[in-house]
Amino acid sequence: MQTFRIIQNGDDYLLPVYNRQKIVLMRGDGNYIYDSERVVYLDFFSGIAVNGLGQAYPEVVNAIADTARKIGHVSNYYYNEPNVRLAKLLCEISFAQKVFFCNSGAEAIEASLKLARKYFSRLGQDRFEIISFDNSFHGRTYGALSVTGQKKYQEGCGPLLPGIKFATYNDIESVKKLIGDKTAAVLLETIQCEGGIHPADQKFLKELRDLTRENGILLILDEVQTGLGRTGKMWAYEHYGIEPDIMTSAKALGAGLPMGAMLVTNQVAQGFKPGDHASTFGGNPIVSAAAVANIEAIILKDVVANSAKQGEYLKSQLAALIVEFPQLFTEVRGMGLVQGLQMTRDASSLVQKCVREGLLLGSAHATVLRFLPPLIIGEEEINLAMEKLRKAIAVELQG
Numbered sequence: 001m002q003t004f005r006i007i008q009n010g011d012d013y014l015l016p017v018y019n020r021q022k023i024v025l026m027r028g029d030g031n032y033i034y035d036s037e038r039v040v041y042l043d044f045f046s047g048i049a050v051n052g053l054g055q056a057y058p059e060v061v062n063a064i065a066d067t068a069r070k071i072g073h074v075s076n077y078y079y080n081e082p083n084v085r086l087a088k089l090l091c092e093i094s095f096a097q098k099v100f101f102c103n104s105g106a107e108a109i110e111a112s113l114k115l116a117r118k119y120f121s122r123l124g125q126d127r128f129e130i131i132s133f134d135n136s137f138h139g140r141t142y143g144a145l146s147v148t149g150q151k152k153y154q155e156g157c158g159p160l161l162p163g164i165k166f167a168t169y170n171d172i173e174s175v176k177k178l179i180g181d182k183t184a185a186v187l188l189e190t191i192q193c194e195g196g197i198h199p200a201d202q203k204f205l206k207e208l209r210d211l212t213r214e215n216g217i218l219l220i221l222d223e224v225q226t227g228l229g230r231t232g233k234m235w236a237y238e239h240y241g242i243e244p245d246i247m248t249s250a251k252a253l254g255a256g257l258p259m260g261a262m263l264v265t266n267q268v269a270q271g272f273k274p275g276d277h278a279s280t281f282g283g284n285p286i287v288s289a290a291a292v293a294n295i296e297a298i299i300l301k302d303v304v305a306n307s308a309k310q311g312e313y314l315k316s317q318l319a320a321l322i323v324e325f326p327q328l329f330t331e332v333r334g335m336g337l338v339q340g341l342q343m344t345r346d347a348s349s350l351v352q353k354c355v356r357e358g359l360l361l362g363s364a365h366a367t368v369l370r371f372l373p374p375l376i377i378g379e380e381e382i383n384l385a386m387e388k389l390r391k392a393i394a395v396e397l398q399g
Helices: 002-013 058-070 081-092 105-122 142-146 172-176 202-214 236-240 285-300 303-324 348-356 379-397
Strands: 025-029 032-035 040-043 098-102 129-133 164-167 183-189 218-222 246-249 260-264 329-335 338-343 362-364 368-371
Touching: 040 379, 058 285, 081 098, 081 260, 081 285, 098 105, 105 142, 105 183, 105 218, 105 246, 105 260, 172 202, 183 202, 202 218, 202 236, 285 303, 303 329, 303 338, 303 379, 348 362, 348 379
Parallel strands: 129 164, 129 183, 183 218, 218 246
Antiparallel strands: 025 032, 032 040, 098 260, 246 260, 329 338, 338 368, 362 368
8 A cells, every 4th residue: 555655646746757667665785675565676777877886885874874963064165074085086096186076977967068168268269069979878957968969868958059069989980070170079978878888999989089189179988877887997998098088977976875076187177267167065075975985895895896707797698698589689788787688679568577577677778678786796696687587588478
């Protein structure tokens, strides 16, 4: 009865912008989540790559509780210790030398677009064009939506931000054709996640970094979904032997609390002066403390290495499904613990059947099953997930 009431009230009062599964999640423990009917689910979605350490990780919970007992929100007109610690830590584990904090990936993208234009404006250069890519996804706010290369997200929202051009992902020649004296930055995801789990080619990303440097253009990497160990490296750009000028992070950063960040070099940071940009809740002490505990645990527990190891095992199990069910699956793509299984049909039906088997998955670009388990996942849980998935597949094939 409680479940029915919650779902009914949700349908009555929540804006219907999500296609929600008809379950109510109540609590979690590591790789597992329990609903209001005490049904247990193996979580292979992690809140869309948010819960890198799974649910209720002790060090994170303690950091949140301890900080909340001492201080809540403070304005960014003052320093707060957890926020400064987090900024220092992020710079130590990345290319960056300065950090701006916000509340989401879309906010971080907005900040990066604004900074790119401000940077060249302060240099006295009339550069404002941003090159993005077809099939990309960068968020739902107007700037982020404007650089998203999927028309379905933009329909009915125009006019969008001007000065945006779209190249073809993994095609360096398409980028060269768009570069001009007005070009400020090139923005891309290291892996197009919402676009169906498509990693950037090694050669393409290296050539792109060289091209931007040769033309004095900023390279912005969107690591909102791929950062903090998800791909088997702390940051996905490390797979390519390059470094960006600006990078966005969010999702896993706050360990379940809303946190976004824009990471930049000292040189590019000069584009912003006091008063140029802000975020009321960005760098909140409680969220910052959670993020510090989260990153420290990722480092201390060698979670990134586990992501690489278990990612390879997961990929091998998904590849086996292609051989076993060629009528359903054609290709597996991804890095570490962000993997996509290409289907020959819409994925939503199979996702729903997986829920009934106690397995939480997602989909991407309609026809791709998306696997984003916590980075603490083990071989035993992967085997259990495959067992549940096969049961769901059997029902799917029955029609």
